[in-house]
Amino acid sequence: MDDRRGPHLLFLTDEQLKKGIEAMFFAYKGFTADPDRILEQYGYGRAHHRAIHFIHRSPGTTVNNLLGILGVTKQSLNRVLRTLVEDGLVESRVGTRDKRERNLTLTERGQALEADLSDAQRTRMRAAYREVGPDAVDGFRKVLEAMMDPDMRRHFNALKDPE
Amino acid sequence: MDDRRGPHLLFLTDEQLKKGIEAMFFAYKGFTADPDRILEQYGYGRAHHRAIHFIHRSPGTTVNNLLGILGVTKQSLNRVLRTLVEDGLVESRVGTRDKRERNLTLTERGQALEADLSDAQRTRMRAAYREVGPDAVDGFRKVLEAMMDPDMRRHFNALKDPE
DNA sequence: CAATTTACGTCAGTCTTGTTGACTTTACCA
């Protein structure tokens, strides 16, 4: 018989997998807690955060692209985007190449909020990373990527990589 | 000068941390996608899933305990719990030790749905785990736990560990 | 060039899931 046990094959009980599921649940709560507190002061929610984040990440992106990344309807995104433009955090300019498109960028005030939110979230993540070491960080990223839907992984990999 | 570079100190750029943040966002979407599809057929949402999950995990748990784990208001939880009891998925029995408490358990039908949801979620997680190997899984869990709020970590660790 | 498709925006209505605040009943406890 072929005994394939060893470092290359995982024997994971349902209980172990459930602990992983629960870890995701609790960690995601922590992950969003800090920015949520900041957003509350501005009267914004997570939806605003996500829009700001990805506009910052891909300046000049279009509405359609953002829809693909966020995976929501245009009505849902539009509600958020409208308030951000009205409040002067996001600028929406008619596209140069294709005038049907709108190129979205953060204004100075938008960038300031982005920096605030990002700092809070990075601080927690940096603390977690430091606590557990580089190998764990590597594994963390690998598992997360493997858990994504292929569509989302495509979007994820399309984002600019750190050099 | 004290040169502390080496395996014990991480040099993480903001860009690298942002990729981690984005990975969490995209992965969480994938993480919830499968159960969401099942729940839709029952007319339930994620809130129902969470209640079912943690009642399954701690049979006989009380409403108060569940409130602590989920981090929502009792009005919010009650709405969900009521429909689950009405639909015959959850049983609420007056506590034996303390008659003010209600001990929550899954009925047979509740257990069946839990198994369905759990299977879907575990399948994805198992696939991810197998893809990346045991070391990565270990790192994944460590980072997640480090990212939790202390309160949540307490709840997390209070859950039965796999032997 | 005319017809179609695409990108965006918007109006209206619905649903889930969270919130606050107030109030009741029952039970425990000091």
Added chain:
DNA sequence: TGGTAAAGTCAACAAGACTGACGTAAATTG
């Protein structure tokens, strides 16, 4: 006995998702 705790409920509200329908402007295609 009087205070506190657990649970349940009513009402009102808000964020953020959804569907469906419609309009406009620009690009694309036959």
